[in-house]
Amino acid sequence: MGASVVADAADLTPEWLSEALGGTVTAVDRRRVGSGQIGACYRLELEGAEGVPRRLVAKLASEDVAVRSFLASAYRAEVSFYEELAATVAVRTPRCHYAALAEDGATFVLLLDDLFPAAQGDQLTGCTPERAADAVVNLAGLHGPRWCDPALLDLPWLSAVSEDDAAGLGGAFGPAVETFVERFTGRLAERDAGTLRDTAGAIAAWVLARADRFGLVHGDYRLDNLLFPPAPGRGVTAVDWQTLSIGHPARDLAYFLCTSLDPGDRAAHERALVEAYHAALAWYGVKGYDLDTCFEDYRFAALQGPLITVLGCAYGTRTERGDEMFLTMAARSCAAIRELGSLDLI
Structure with missing residues (x-):
């Protein structure tokens, strides 16, 4: 894991995304999507070097800090699915470009393909x-x-x-x-x-x-x-x-x-x-x-x-x-x- 785990959408900066994606990101536009009862999702529109995805979805821990520790097992399951199991099954699921989980399991980040217009x-x-x-x-x-x-x-x-x-x-x-x-x-x-x-x-x-x-x-x-x-x-x-x-x-x-x-x-x-x-x-x-x-x-x-x-x-x-x-x-x-x-x- 090259980049760290981010706990807040404000930390999804061009610098952090460049490290996570292994390519230069020069600008990012973030928009909240979904209701976010368990976590928070953002649609990212990126500008940068060739090979950097132009659209991604970022999934982060709940914005309610008080509930994050109670959701640690759920966060671990999703991150671990993408890291350890997704490549071993044939179910269609978004391509994961980056996954990280904090040691205490209370914060995580996933960068996934944006499947628009699905x-x-x-x-x-x-x-x-x-x-x-x-x-x-x-x-x-x-x-x-x-x-x-x-x-x-x-x-x-x-x-x-x-x-x-x-x-x-x-x-x-x-x-x-x-x-x-x-x-x-x-x-x-x-x-x-x-x-x-x-x-x-x-x-x-x-x-x-x-x-x-x-x-x-x-x-x-x-x-x-x-x-x-x-x-x-x-x-x-x-x-x-x-x-x-x-x-x-x-x-x-x-x-x-x-x-x-x-x-x-x-x-x-x-x-x-x-x-x-x-x-x-x-x-x-x-x-x-x-x-x-x-x-x-x-x-x-x-x-x-x-x-x-x-x-x-x-x-x-x-x-x-x-x-x-x-x-x-x-x-x-x-x-x-x-x-x-x-x-x-x-």
Whole structure:
């Protein structure tokens, strides 16, 4: 690492960028982008020598200094993904030009390709089955190349869920569900509240189940974390790797399909979409994993939707759009759990 870690956007100077990029930067224009609940993102327009990128996105630690230490594991996961894992998988993600993490993990910096004119998906609006197909094939590029790879278990910053972790999750998720139900009284359907409570009772056993199939799990693979090229182009790109973990790969698949598609579209197209994902896994060399088993894993994994939705609501900064998003995701994922019989598989 030639350049240091920067904790403030004001430190993204031409001098610092020249050292980080290994080329002379003579001027930089910075503009804040995104909501920045976990970190801060800036679009950089650069002037300088030949070979210096003209546009980049810089990701930095949260501007709220008080929360940085609590987010250290998330920062470490994203920096380590780009440094150690991105080149070993086939999922499309922005090219990383520079990555650095402070020793205490509380500050970091990433310089990533700006993928303009690709546009962020919209969790509220949802997406078409065609865009969903693009996203699930890209997701297989994360899972397939490192499918059940024991070397993943040796990475000190990346670990599978233990029994103690599962018990702690179960203890935290139940109260979070009750808080969610209370917050949205009158807006959350009664049957969805019931499904959330049933999910809370099963979550500790669920998170440990089917451990014979494991791999890299993005953890928050949804439309707001995907960049789509202008229609009719294909080639979605995944961003935001702070929630990376080891787990059952179908958790990403179910979370994406069950929270991104209107329930009617999901029910009509989910078999074909799982088939597309499964075919891509086979192309990456995954063997001994038939389509029927994959589809059952998808059904089983649908609890990822309520898990991430409720916890995200509990610990995120409250906004009007966020409330609408969490309600929409909860309704879609609860409908999927009921229709797929997910709780019967635990």
